[in-house]
Structures are given as structure tokens and as C-alpha cells.
Amino acid sequence: MERTFVMIKPDATSRGLIGKVIARLEEEGLRVTAMKMLLIDKATAERLYEVHRGKPFYDGLVEYITSGPVVAMVLEGEDAIARVRRVIGATDPSKAEPGTIRREFGLGIRENVVHAADSPENARREIGIFFKESEILPWKGDLG
Numbered sequence: 001m002e003r004t005f006v007m008i009k010p011d012a013t014s015r016g017l018i019g020k021v022i023a024r025l026e027e028e029g030l031r032v033t034a035m036k037m038l039l040i041d042k043a044t045a046e047r048l049y050e051v052h053r054g055k056p057f058y059d060g061l062v063e064y065i066t067s068g069p070v071v072a073m074v075l076e077g078e079d080a081i082a083r084v085r086r087v088i089g090a091t092d093p094s095k096a097e098p099g100t101i102r103r104e105f106g107l108g109i110r111e112n113v114v115h116a117a118d119s120p121e122n123a124r125r126e127i128g129i130f131f132k133e134s135e136i137l138p139w140k141g142d143l144g
């Protein structure tokens, strides 16, 4: 069983898409084992996106991700990291595969509905920014 970190972004929470995004992930057989809605402060945004520091889009990204509520989640499942990334699609919604979350709901390359960890190392690091181990619930068997 693999863990990954997923975050529903302000463009999606503000458009009432929280339920739709979580439904897609659950339909894929992934289980939510931790979840919280919060406003991210600047320091946390900078920590989450530290690999992007210095890139042309970095300042705008930090401003956007702190502009409204996000939903941070831990999802678990077999091969969860790759499966979540397949369901959400490419960073740029216009380049994402039809049927993916970003293709269906994304507004643009920054306002792209959802963030997901891209490797086991980043999943661990990102989960650790938002959750204590005691806040992640035990897996209770297969979905469906």
C-alpha cells in the first residue's frame, strides 16, 4: 500500500468542486486516510513549493495558493502516486488527457484544480508538512 499527498487548490474550493474531485479519486479505488481544510500561510506555501523557487511562475503560485482555502489529503492505495497523477492529468489542463480532473475542471496552468506528489520522497515530505502521523487513519481494507 502506497501513500500520496493531494491538495485541492483555491480555484476548486471556491467553485464548489471539492466533492467532485474527491469522488473521482475514490472511484479510482483510492482511500482518503487524512483530510483537512485550511488556509495556507506564505511560509507553508514556500515550503511546499520550494523546488519551484526562482522560477518565473513562483511568486504568482505562492500568492494564488495562499489566496483561499485548500483541502489537504493523504490518499492510500496500490501504486497511489502514479494512479493519482493519471487521474488528475498534466499540469496544463489544455494538454491533459480527456477525462482527467484537470482537463475537465482546470482553468489554466496555475489554476489547475489539484496538486499531487510526484514521487515517494515528495509524498513523504509533503504529507509531513500538513499532517502528524497520528492524524493519518489506519487503512480499513479494500474499497468497493
Ligand code: CMP
Binding pocket: 052, 057, 061, 091, 109, 110, 111, 112, 114, 115, 116
Ligand atoms: P502543481 O502540480 O501544484 O505543481 C506546481 C504548480 O505550479 C503547478 O501545479 C501549477 O499550479 C503551477 N505552475 C506550473 N507551471 C506553471 C506555469 N508555467 N505558470 C504558472 N503556474 C505554473
